[in-house]
Amino acid sequence: MFAGTTMLFAAAAEVAEGAARSEGLPQLDPNHFAPQLFWLAVSFAVLLFIMSRIALPRVGDVIEERRDRIKRDLDTAGRLKDETDRALSDYEKALADARANASGIAKETREKLASETDAERQRLDGQLAVKLQHAEARISETKAKAVSAIGEIATETARAVVTKLIGQDVSPDEVKKVLRPIPGE
Amino acid sequence: MEQFEVHKIFSLHLFGQDVSFTNSALMMVVALVLISGFMVFAMRSRSLVPTRIQSMAEVLYEYIAGMVKENLGEEGMKYFPWIFSIFIFVLVLNFIGLIPGVFTVTSHIIVTFALAAMVWITATVIGFWKHGFKYLKLFVPEGVPFWLLIVIVPIELISYFIRPISHSVRLFANMMAGHTMLEVFAGFAVMLPWWGKIAPTGFMVAFTGLEVLVAFLQALIFAVLTCIYLNDALHMHH
Numbered sequence: 031m032f033a034g035t036t037m038l039f040a041a042a043a044e045v046a047e048g049a050a051r052s053e054g055l056p057q058l059d060p061n062h063f064a065p066q067l068f069w070l071a072v073s074f075a076v077l078l079f080i081m082s083r084i085a086l087p088r089v090g091d092v093i094e095e096r097r098d099r100i101k102r103d104l105d106t107a108g109r110l111k112d113e114t115d116r117a118l119s120d121y122e123k124a125l126a127d128a129r130a131n132a133s134g135i136a137k138e139t140r141e142k143l144a145s146e147t148d149a150e151r152q153r154l155d156g157q158l159a160v161k162l163q164h165a166e167a168r169i170s171e172t173k174a175k176a177v178s179a180i181g182e183i184a185t186e187t188a189r190a191v192v193t194k195l196i197g198q199d200v201s202p203d204e205v206k207k208v209l210r211p212i213p214g215e
Numbered sequence: 216m217e218q219f220e221v222h223k224i225f226s227l228h229l230f231g232q233d234v235s236f237t238n239s240a241l242m243m244v245v246a247l248v249l250i251s252g253f254m255v256f257a258m259r260s261r262s263l264v265p266t267r268i269q270s271m272a273e274v275l276y277e278y279i280a281g282m283v284k285e286n287l288g289e290e291g292m293k294y295f296p297w298i299f300s301i302f303i304f305v306l307v308l309n310f311i312g313l314i315p316g317v318f319t320v321t322s323h324i325i326v327t328f329a330l331a332a333m334v335w336i337t338a339t340v341i342g343f344w345k346h347g348f349k350y351l352k353l354f355v356p357e358g359v360p361f362w363l364l365i366v367i368v369p370i371e372l373i374s375y376f377i378r379p380i381s382h383s384v385r386l387f388a389n390m391m392a393g394h395t396m397l398e399v400f401a402g403f404a405v406m407l408p409w410w411g412k413i414a415p416t417g418f419m420v421a422f423t424g425l426e427v428l429v430a431f432l433q434a435l436i437f438a439v440l441t442c443i444y445l446n447d448a449l450h451m452h453h
Binding site: 055056057058059061062063064065066067068069070071073074076077078080081082084085086088089090091092093095096099 | 223237244246261265276296322323
């Protein structure tokens, strides 16, 4: 342990001695100032030139271009979405219009058919009424004829009966006089 | 402290000044090549759906751009390439410095101070350029009684002028301390017999992990402070 510590101290001493052996810090030797400053100026000037004229504009351009491209793509996507929305709303409007149209047409057709049916029925009713009137007229005519014929037949029959009964011809006019006229004639 | 030493790779003189290419300069150039290569390679296809490496470049870009916008607003994006360059330069220099044997440029105060001074001078120039002499109001907080101003104005002035120092020393000291710690413990691990190597080696592994975090954090702090100083210059509110 003791030997180890001694050796450590010896090593430390030697390192320290090595550091002390050189005359002062090399950084403070003014002989090296001018060459270092010159080459610093040259290399930094060249570096600044290359960075500002060539390297950095390239990086900046690429980053800028990428940003523009992303923005442009996003804009395009937004525009397309708007278009899609508009097309969708147009379609829905067209559909609603078509529905409204269809129901309108159906209603119209229904009304038209109803009115036509009505007209037809009225026409038929009218025709039927006319026919009915004719028929009634004919019936009453026939009836009147029949009734008048009954009077005739009655007179003839009565004359024949009277002739048989009294054995003498009787003129129809005499029979008629006797026969009461038929009520309602 | 050998790891902090600057070696000449080849000598170079310009207008009588020594501007030799050193290991420090080499690492700066390496960082420059790595960063530029990465950014250009990552963005080679510039695809809308990014590859993995392109995503990395974009994340880095958006991260710093977000920070700049948050601190400086939209008008601050004018300074974004500058702040991005500072951040990535410091970050890569910190990171490659963590590779054993590689020189850490940001562990040199002259480098961090030069960067901090650039930030400070730029901010000050922009401040005066935007607001004229009204920029001096930065040192006179509103709604403070007159007698307090005698104390506050010098404090504000000092804190303003000390900015490049605190800004640079923070990065430099963190880098240097971390690397010195690693060197000391590596020294232990080398010198001690086998039973003594375990603890320092384990510590070094853990500490390297911490240093990766510090390398990132210090680069970020350096960039955030740059934003804050620039915000003072642009908008003049604390």
